[in-house]
Amino acid sequence: GAGVSQSPRYKVAKRGQDVALRCDPISGHVSLFWYQQALGQGPEFLTYFQNEAQLDKSGLPSDRFFAERPEGSVSTLKIQRTQQEDSAVYLCASSLWAGGTQETQYFGPGTRLLVL
Amino acid sequence: AQSVSQHNHHVILSEAASLELGCNYSYGGTVNLFWYVQYPGQHLQLLLKYFSGDPLVKGIKGFEAEFIKSKFSFNLRKPSVQWSDTAEYFCAVNARNTGFQKLVFGTGTRLLVSP
Numbered sequence A: 001g002a003g004v005s006q007s008p009r010y011k012v013a014k015r016g017q018d019v020a021l022r023c024d025p026i027s028g029h030v031s032l033f034w035y036q037q038a039l040g041q042g043p044e045f046l047t048y049f050q051n052e053a054q055l056d057k058s059g060l061p062s063d064r065f066f067a068e069r070p071e072g073s074v075s076t077l078k079i080q081r082t083q084q085e086d087s088a089v090y091l092c093a094s095s096l097w098a099g100g101t102q103e104t105q106y107f108g109p110g111t112r113l114l115v116l
Numbered sequence B: 001a002q003s004v005s006q007h008n009h010h011v012i013l014s015e016a017a018s019l020e021l022g023c024n025y026s027y028g029g030t031v032n033l034f035w036y037v038q039y040p041g042q043h044l045q046l047l048l049k050y051f052s053g054d055p056l057v058k059g060i061k062g063f064e065a066e067f068i069k070s071k072f073s074f075n076l077r078k079p080s081v082q083w084s085d086t087a088e089y090f091c092a093v094n095a096r097n098t099g100f101q102k103l104v105f106g107t108g109t110r111l112l113v114s115p
Helices: none
Strands: A005-007 A010-013 A019-024 A031-037 A044-050 A053-056 A065-068 A075-079 A088-095 A111-115 B003-005 B010-014 B019-021 B024-026 B031-038 B045-050 B056-058 B064-068 B073-078 B087-095 B109-114
Touching (some): A005 A088, A044 A075, A075 A088, B019 B109, B024 B073, B045 B056, B045 B064
Antiparallel strands (some): A031 A088, A065 A075, A088 A111, B031 B045, B064 B073
């Protein structure tokens, strides 16, 4: 595709609800990242996939957060039993290769989650 | 672990003024450095990056940044800003030799350029 796409763009959830956020990376990109951006802050790393393998989930804030990329393309970030502190913009990024740290990450528009 | 500091949270300039945004990082090893920009209503996009060689790197739209290793700094500059440069600017770093691409971002600087 032309760029990284994310859906939904906006999500309002009641506290305790489960939500699922989708990311479509650029076609052919091996690496996929999820970041969380709280209001007034920079993005913070959540998790990383190389194809379908989740190689780094060190940034997931709790076991309520779960991500998958079963076929090595589309990824879903799931948040169970949402809390107000989960309110943030969730950004997805992809990069072409997995081997180098100098790869450019291409970001999607983000999903803005508001938990009431 | 790496960390990034951007000391200017908000900057207001008039068109044609010169710009310098500060970025300092903390990490004991070798790093790659990035500047990303987010224009109003748009997604984050790469302005420029540095990983080796000439410490003065040039990016898109007339931006440049200089890596000063002794100061752990990677400041962003532009000689003459335009109204269209109004955006939020993020400095980011990753550790070069770990194989991990994940970026550590600063808190961002909001730039407003008045016409």
